[in-house]
Amino acid sequence: MAKKQFMLLASLLLVLSVFLAACSGKDKEGSGEKEPGKEPEKEQEETKGEDEEEAEESSTNIDFPLEVSNNAEPIEDGEMTVGMVTDTPFEGTLNRVFYSGVYDAEILQYFDERLLASDGDYLITNEGAAEYKLSDDKKTITIKIRDGVNWHDGEPVKASDLLYAYQLLGHPDYVGERYTFLIQNVEGMPEYHAGETTEISGITVSDDDKEITITYTEATPSLMSGIWAYPVPRHYVGDIMTGETTIEEIESSDKIRMNPIGFGPYKVAKIVPGESVLFERNEDYWRGKPALKSIVLKVVSTATVLESLKKGDVDLASIPTDQYLNAKDIDNIEILGAIDYAYTYIGFKLGKWDEEKKENIMDPNSKFADKRVRQAMWYAMDNETIGKELYHGLRYPATSLIIPVFESFHDADLETPSYDPEKAKALLDEAGFVDVDGDGFREDPDGNEFVLNFASMSGGETAQPIAQYYMQNWADVGIKVQLLDGRLHEFNSFYDMVKADEPKIDIFQGAWSVASDPDPSGIYGRTSAFNYSRFTSEKNDELLAAGTSEKAFDPEYRKDIYKQWQALMADEVPVAPTVYRYYLTGVNKRVVNYSEEPGSENARPWKWAVSE
Template structure:
C-alpha cells in the first residue's frame, strides 16, 4: 500500500521488503511473474463511480503499526499506509512528480529572490471545519526543527531555510525565514532560502516541507509530548477526503468521510484498513477478505487466477539494502560521529561481504521474476541519474576472498573463520527483520555464504527482529548491531542528503566523509541547474558509494495490488495520489 507519491513525504523506513516477497521456493526460475506484472495497468477503469459503500484495505505486516498520525513525526511506511485516506500533501504533481497547482495549495518558485511562495486554497479545511492557515504550514516546520519533538525529519536540506538552524539550536524563538504576509490566519507563506536547488520543482525534494499541521488543535501540547499525545495517536485532524473514526491501536483504523473536504464528497462512505500477516495474504485474496490488498510476490501463482479482482502493478520507488554501522548519531551536534576504528570500518571487509552474497540466485529461487537485484543506490526510475555502468555486487566468492586476504583478515591453522587484522577473533552481528515464512531461511543462506569466505556472522539477539524493535535498535545505534538489512520507500526527487548526509538522522550507517559531503553538496549546487553537470555528480556519487560500500543495494520488486473488480478509479499514478481516495468508488 505504499502507492502514494512517497516523495511528498520524503523517505520512509519500510519493512523487510528485500525478503517480504519470498515464500515457498519456486520449482523453476520462471520469470512469468514479471511478464504478468508488465501487462498490468497502473490503474483500474477510470469512470463515474456511484456514491456510497464501504471497503476493507489490507496493511501487510507481521508487526503492529505504531500509529503516529502526524507527517512531521511519522517515519515508517506502515504509519504512512494507514494514514493515507486522510493524509494529503499541500501540492499536486504530474506523473513525473513535478509540482503543479492542482493540490490544496499553489506553489511559486522565485529563483532570483530565493523564495518559494505557498498559498493554501480557500476552503481547504481540517476535519473539524477550520480553514488550513499560514500558521499551520509554518507550525509544521516548528515541529520538525524543535529538538523536543524528536522528529527525524530535520535535515541539512531543510536547514538551508533562513533561520531554521537558529530555531533548531535554540538561538531563536521563531523561524525568521518563513513569512506570513497576510498574518498567521491568512493563507500565504513565503519561505526564504540561503541557496536555491535544482530539484525544488519536484515533489519530495527535501528542501521544503509539503504538509501542514493543525496549530489551533496542537498548540497546547508541548513539543516533547506531541508524539505520545492522544491528539496524534487517537484523534488526529487531517484535511484529506476521510477522517479518523476509530483506531484499534496497532491493528486497524476506520475512516469516514471528511464533511469539510475541499474537493467535495468522497465516493466511498467508509474505509477500514487492518493489519494482516504476509503469511496469510494469499488466503485473504482467495477468500475475498479485502477489497484492496497487495500480492505477496512469491504467492503470485496461487492468486493470479482469482476472480473478482483486477490487478494493477508498478515498480515502486524503493529498494532494500545492507548497511554497516561505522559510527553513532551525536544528538548534541545533530550530526553523524564516525568511528574510523569501528569493526566494520575496513572498506575491503564491507566489499567482501557484499560480493559473497548470492542475491541473483536467491531472486531466481524464491520469486517468479518479481524481484531483482539493484545495482546502485539511485534506481533506474530516476532515468539518466542512474549510473547504468555500475555492476553493483554480483556474487564473486573469489573476489571476496582476495579482498579479505588483502585487508589482513586471515585464518589460523585449523580454524574455520578469519580473524581481524590484529589477530583477534571476529564475530559480525547482523540485524535483520522478521517477515515472511522463508525470511529466516534466506538470511541463514547469506550467513552460510559469508562462512564460505571465512566470515563469522551471527544474528543480533540470535533471531530475526520484529520491525519496531529493529527500528529502535538501528535509530539508537545499539552496540549489538554491526551490520543491518533494511529497506527504503524513496522520495520522488533523487537528492540523497536526507538519507546519507552527515546531518541526516536517517543516515543509519553513520558514515560521514569529506568526499561524500562534497558530492552531495555538488549535486544540489548552483552548477547543478545544468542538468548534464548534475547527472555527472550523481554518477560520481554512485561510483563512490560502490567503492566505499557503507550501504549496499540489494533488491527491488514489482508491486502488484489486487483491487475488487467492482471498484473503479483506483490508481497508482503519481498525478492521482492526492485524488485516488476521493475518486475511488463502486462502479454504477
C-alpha cells in the same frame, strides 16, 4: 550452481516451516491461519521446472497493468476494506512531522495531504489545495492556500499552520528525523534550531493568514520535488511557541495517536491501536465529495493476505512477491504492479549518532574500518538467486543507491560487486583476514576471532531463509555471521535498535522507500539521523551539497554529480544494495477508479470507488 543454490534455499524454507509450526503456539485450525511457508515451498520444489520457466519469463518480460479494468458505474455510498499487509502492529504516530514507519505513512494518506500537488514526475504543480509562485532567483517560494480548505474540525487551514510545521521541525527540542537539507536551508533556520532566536527569519505569513513566503539560503532544484508542504493544526494539537505544550507532549498525545485530524478526503472515525482504522467521508473536502462513504484499513498478515483477497474480506492489498504464483490463481482479483520506489540493503555499522552535535560520527575501530571487508561481503552475496528463486524474478540485483525509477540520475553502467566468492576471498586475504586456527572461519588481522552479529526483520515466509542464505554466503568465504539474539526481530523493535546504534549490531538488513526527490542526502548525509550506517566523508559532503546546489538546476551537471556519488558509495560500501523490486497490488474486481500510475487522480483515495 543454480541447482545447488535453489536446493539450499528450498531446504531452508522447509526447515523454517517446521520451526514456525512448532514455535508459534497458535491453534492454526482455530485461527484459520496456514503454517507459514509449508505448502507453497513443497509445491515449488516438486514443480520446479514449471516454476523456473515462469520465473524466467517474468524476469525478462514483466508487464502488469497500472489501473483496474472495471469501468462500471460506482455505488453512490460504497464502502471499501483495505489490507495493511504486515506481521507487526502499526505504531500509530499519525503526524507527518513525527512518524517514521511506512505503515503509519500508509494511514496518513487517507486523512492528511500536502498543500501542493505533484505531477507524474513528482514535481509540484498548482493543482493542489494551494498555488505557488517561485522568484526569479529561485530562492523564494510563495504559497497561497485556496478558499474552502478546512481541517476536519471545520477550522480553515492557515498559512501559519504550515509555519507551525517548520517551527516544530526546526525546534531545538525536535528529535525526529526530518530536520533535513530543505528545512535547514530556510533562511534563519540554523539560528532558530540552535535556540538563538524564536523566529525563523526566512518565513513570513500574510496578514490574512492565507499566504506564506519561504526564502532559502541557497537555490536548489530539490525545492521543486521535495519542499515540505504539510501543515500542522496549531489550534488542535497545541502551541509550543506559547508554552502551552511541548513537542514531547504533542507526539505522545491522543491528538496524534488516537484522534488525529487533517484536511484530506477521509476523517479518522476510530482507531484500534496497532490493528485497524475506520475512515469516514469528509463531506467538506476541498476537492468535492469523496466517492466512498467509508474505508476500513486493517492489518492483514503476510500468511493470510491471499486468503483475505480470495474471500473478499479485503478489496485491496499489497501482494508479497514471494506469493505471486499463488496470487495469479485468485479469480476475483486483478494484479497491478510496477517497479517500486524502494530497495533492500545490507548496512554496515561504522559509527554512531551524536545526539549533541546532531551528526553521524565514524568509529575508526569499527569492525568494518577497512572497506575491503565491506566490498568482500558484497561480492559474497548471491542476490540474483534470491530474486529468481524466492521472488519469481520480481526482485533483481541492485547496483546503485539511486534507483532505476530515476532514469535521468540512475547510473545503469555503474560497475559494482556482483556474486563472486573468489573475489571476496581475495579481498579478505589482502586485508589480512585469514583463517589462523583452521576452523574454516577467518580471524581479524590481529588474530582475534571475527564474528558478526546480523540484525534482520521478521515478516513473510522468506525473511528467515534470506537471512540464513546470506549468512551461508558469507560463511562460504570464511566470515562467521550469526543472527542477533539468535532470531529475527519485529519491525518496530528492529528499527528502534538500529536507530539507537545498539552496540551488539554489526550488520543489518533494511529497506528504504525513497522520496520523490532523487537527492540522497536525507538518508546518507552527515547530519541525517536516517544514515543508519553512520558513514561520513568530506567527499560525500561535497557531492551531496553539489547535487542540491544552484548549479544543479542544470540537469547535466546534476546527473554528473550523482554519477560521481554513486561511484563513491559503490567503492566505500557503507551499505550494499541487494535487490530492486516490483510491487504488486491485488485489487478486487468490484473496485473502480483505482490506479497505481503516478500523477493520476485515480491514485488518490478520494477517487476510489466500488461497483455492484
